[in-house]
Amino acid sequence: MLFPVNISTVKIMTPMIxxxxxxxxxxxxxxxxxxxxxxxxxxxKKFILDLKYLDMPTYITGSYEIKTNERGVLSFILSGLGDFKGAHPVNSVKSLNLNIETGKVYKFNELFKKDSDYIKIISMIGEREFKKQYTDLLNYEKYKGVKPNQDYFLCGSNLMIYFQQYELGPRPLGFPYFSVPSYEIENIIDEKSILGIVNPAIP
Structure with a gap:
């Protein structure tokens, strides 16, 4: 499937959502x-529930953004805010990455060849890219590299790694992210994964 899949927008509307x-x-x-x-x-549904602050009444708003819709791969992010009338509302971003031809959702560790040292390789790229992009606010002592269940999305053929608010620094830092150039990791990409599918030149 080389063509984009059709996408419709669904709205969840309740007094609090x-x-x-x-x-x-x-x-x-x-x-x-x-x-x-x-x-x-x-x-x-899980994303919305995670925006609820404890047992307090929380007004939840949110939307989505399609990042990749090609070659049978769909990658999108949900962005949401949970307002419980406190000093700082709950903000979150999460992504879902699917193979449309099989319905399989791909976790981060499933993008790479087995026994490849993908954690070390991508963590080093992240350290380099963060130093280029973030001169202030980002706490490098908190950055311990990527994890097997790392948050990511695909933007075309590019792999985008992101972190949650407060994970690497104060609130004004937002959601820090970095891009992983595909040519730097082509030897460790599993060609059958969605990252391999959107990079058809991967050997």
């Missing part, structure tokens, strides 16, 4: 489409 998320439509395989949309809905 105003949230938009994507839904796949128009697939010839309706059962597969249902499977994919079920995963998207469950992912969105």
């Amino acid at each position: 105003n949230f938009y998320y994507p839904m796949v439509t128009g697939m010839s395989n309706f059962l597969l489409q249902q499977k994919i949309n079920c995963k998207i809905f469950n992912f969105t």
